Amino acid sequence: MKSCVRAALALAVVSTVLAVSGPSHATAFAAWQVVGVPFGDTLNARKYPAxxxxxxxxxxNGTRLQMTGRCTGGVDLLDLSGQPHWQQRQAIRYRWCEIWHDPAQNGHFVTGWVYGKYIAPAE
Structure with a gap:
């Protein structure tokens, strides 16, 4: 009987951890910001990379973004993090990168995509 209770408790703990952690690609880090958008314009975050x-x-410009790390073409921002900023920017210049944001500002975070030409590692 004790082993059944322990197994049920272990399953409950594992389920809770998995539910809280979510998918690995949604692990966000806020190390990039919006740059280079023409005066009076904004960077659009889109549902899909298009x-x-x-x-x-x-x-x-200047808005800090929470990046998931994923970009189109298999580029991973974490793999680029040790490179100089200009090399990081060059690597994603023509790619879409995924962000984790709250577009409606209501506590409901979703993923979206921004064009790499207009983001840079935060200083």
Missing amino acids: STSQKQAAYP
Whole structure:
């Protein structure tokens, strides 16, 4: 009987940890910011990595973004983190990178995509 209780308790703990941690690609880090957007314009965050995809939100220059680390073409921002900033920017310049954000500002965070030309490692 004790082993059944221990097994049930272990299963409950594992289930809780998995539910809280979520998918690994959604592990966010806030180390990039919006840069180079023309005056009076904003960087659009989109639902999918395409300029024709639904716009979720818009961010002005200087906004810090929570990146998941994933970019199109298999680029991982964590793999680039040891490189000089100019090399990191060059690696993602023509790629879409995934962010973790709250477009409606209601506590409901979702993933979205921004174009790499307009983001840079935060100083």
